[in-house]
Amino acid sequence: MKYLSLKIEEINKLLKEKKITPVDLVEEAFENIDSNKELNAYITLNKEEALRKARELEDREVDNILFGLPIALKDNIITKGLRTTCASHILDNFIPIYDATVVEKLKAKNMIIIGKANMDEFAMGSSSRTSYFGAPKNPWNKEKISGGSSGGPATTVAARDVLFALGSDTGGSVRQPSSYTGIVGMKPTYGRVSRYGLVAFASSLDQIGTMTKNVYENALLLNAIVGKDEKDLTSANKEEEDFTRLIGKDIKGMKIAVPNFFMSDIVNNEIRDKVKEVIKVLENNGATVEFVDIKYIDNTVTLYQIIAMGEASSNLARFDGIRYGLSKENPKDIDDVYYKTRAEGFGEEVKRRIMVGSYLLSGENAKIYYNKALSIRDDMRKEFINVFKDYDLIIGPTTTTTAYNLDDPMDDPKKSFMDDVLVIPVNMAGLPGLNIPIGFDSNNMPIGMQIIGNAFEEAEIYHLASFIEKELNLKLDPKGGENNE
Amino acid sequence: MKDKLTKEEVLHVAELARISLTEEEIEKYQVELKELLNDVEKINDVESYDDDILIACFSESAKLRKDEVGEMLDPKEVIGASPRHSGNYIEVPVVISGGEGA
Numbered sequence: 001m002k003y004l005s006l007k008i009e010e011i012n013k014l015l016k017e018k019k020i021t022p023v024d025l026v027e028e029a030f031e032n033i034d035s036n037k038e039l040n041a042y043i044t045l046n047k048e049e050a051l052r053k054a055r056e057l058e059d060r061e062v063d064n065i066l067f068g069l070p071i072a073l074k075d076n077i078i079t080k081g082l083r084t085t086c087a088s089h090i091l092d093n094f095i096p097i098y099d100a101t102v103v104e105k106l107k108a109k110n111m112i113i114i115g116k117a118n119m120d121e122f123a124m125g126s127s128s129r130t131s132y133f134g135a136p137k138n139p140w141n142k143e144k145i146s147g148g149s150s151g152g153p154a155t156t157v158a159a160r161d162v163l164f165a166l167g168s169d170t171g172g173s174v175r176q177p178s179s180y181t182g183i184v185g186m187k188p189t190y191g192r193v194s195r196y197g198l199v200a201f202a203s204s205l206d207q208i209g210t211m212t213k214n215v216y217e218n219a220l221l222l223n224a225i226v227g228k229d230e231k232d233l234t235s236a237n238k239e240e241e242d243f244t245r246l247i248g249k250d251i252k253g254m255k256i257a258v259p260n261f262f263m264s265d266i267v268n269n270e271i272r273d274k275v276k277e278v279i280k281v282l283e284n285n286g287a288t289v290e291f292v293d294i295k296y297i298d299n300t301v302t303l304y305q306i307i308a309m310g311e312a313s314s315n316l317a318r319f320d321g322i323r324y325g326l327s328k329e330n331p332k333d334i335d336d337v338y339y340k341t342r343a344e345g346f347g348e349e350v351k352r353r354i355m356v357g358s359y360l361l362s363g364e365n366a367k368i369y370y371n372k373a374l375s376i377r378d379d380m381r382k383e384f385i386n387v388f389k390d391y392d393l394i395i396g397p398t399t400t401t402t403a404y405n406l407d408d409p410m411d412d413p414k415k416s417f418m419d420d421v422l423v424i425p426v427n428m429a430g431l432p433g434l435n436i437p438i439g440f441d442s443n444n445m446p447i448g449m450q451i452i453g454n455a456f457e458e459a460e461i462y463h464l465a466s467f468i469e470k471e472l473n474l475k476l477d478p479k480g481g482e483n484n485e
Numbered sequence: 486m487k488d489k490l491t492k493e494e495v496l497h498v499a500e501l502a503r504i505s506l507t508e509e510e511i512e513k514y515q516v517e518l519k520e521l522l523n524d525v526e527k528i529n530d531v532e533s534y535d536d537d538i539l540i541a542c543f544s545e546s547a548k549l550r551k552d553e554v555g556e557m558l559d560p561k562e563v564i565g566a567s568p569r570h571s572g573n574y575i576e577v578p579v580v581i582s583g584g585e586g587a
Binding site: 317 | 497498499503504521527529533535536539558563566568569579
């Protein structure tokens, strides 16, 4: 029996009635992962500990909907006693001594951590091909990328190994792979989820996000991980709320904006057509959809390059070969440790970004580039705020193409940024954004739509996403299983 | 605009980043870093409304916590995470070298 393909309420009922136990679910998850081994979704599996935890839960009262359910974590979310590599050689022997706040929260719900999922090295990339452990493969076509940087979490959820995964999104790294693999991926408002224990890439942009096969389960998972955290100064102090509360409601009177830039010729035709079809559906159901201009939105890749590379160069200075991780043997002196450990430990993309970032922040350059970027960033956020005075939500395609081939060339240093041209603005403005699958291209690869909300209005995003999900009723299991979403 | 950085420029940014490079890498980065830096230059063509900058999107004003001893990591575990340690100390190689009688 495949329990993990049942509706989450049914799984919960079976657990409550003791007809199944968390051990059944964990064993099933590992069977799934094993049968999908060639997808390379994981860097480290947590089998022994997951089974131990599942057995421990057997006699426990089933006190919440997420109880006993397996979850995968992107390998930049640190887990006490469980190797956390960030897909980098420099951390390939790193065993953290504490849990990220989100991990503590999942454990409080008695969710079971099944393993650490593959990703781009230090989340730098858009195809997960910069992973020291090799790229994950797209469950829809194993010749294709799963996107990045949260390619492993996207792969394992899309392949139906597990129901849940957490990723991180600095410039689209939850939404873009979700689009390429046909799943639901949410980047919450900056500050909604504690970043304590998320290995920092670009601190002013990073946010942990939820990845699931459907909208309802995504909102349930977000319910579990939000909240103010004393250990993260940037976490927001917000009242508790139920993100599922608007799911299933009609959309009559909803006002939706589509930035012209999102439907310009940088996006391939099949994707634009699919988005237009969805717009028709929304209009036919009482929503108003209008095109708008958002100034600066076409500058966000440049902003991102400056801000993300600058902050990364500073954040990654901590990998020095002294405190943890890889360290070169027999150094001449302390500089020798730094230079050689970092030369050997970091991959190409990471080195490139650290070097450019160091340059951008050095001396006068900080003012010329970094401060200027922060100033434009502020202007762009104001533009978004203006749009939300007149509209409830913003929509558009998540990506300009569908997933491309794993063996496409990697020699263009700008490519990984351009893949994320439509998803970066959301990080710049700190807003919440979600990918919802809306169909397939002529090669049967998933197409995704992005829904962007005003700050802290994730519930409104789930509202529209659930409507689209229900209307389109797509078959989203790559192996063609029954649609039970 | 020249299409690559000089070798010295690459070595300078590598020094800022504390990364040693092979000759082969230097050549590669002369081109790749220049491409990225050219891209970044586009920021100078963008006019901003005002001088306001945005670092943290929705941060609340920082509150100091009470000066009380709270939960903390075990120093043994923290030191133990270091690749070279001895007792309560992290071992490092020579920091200041050279000079007579040093």
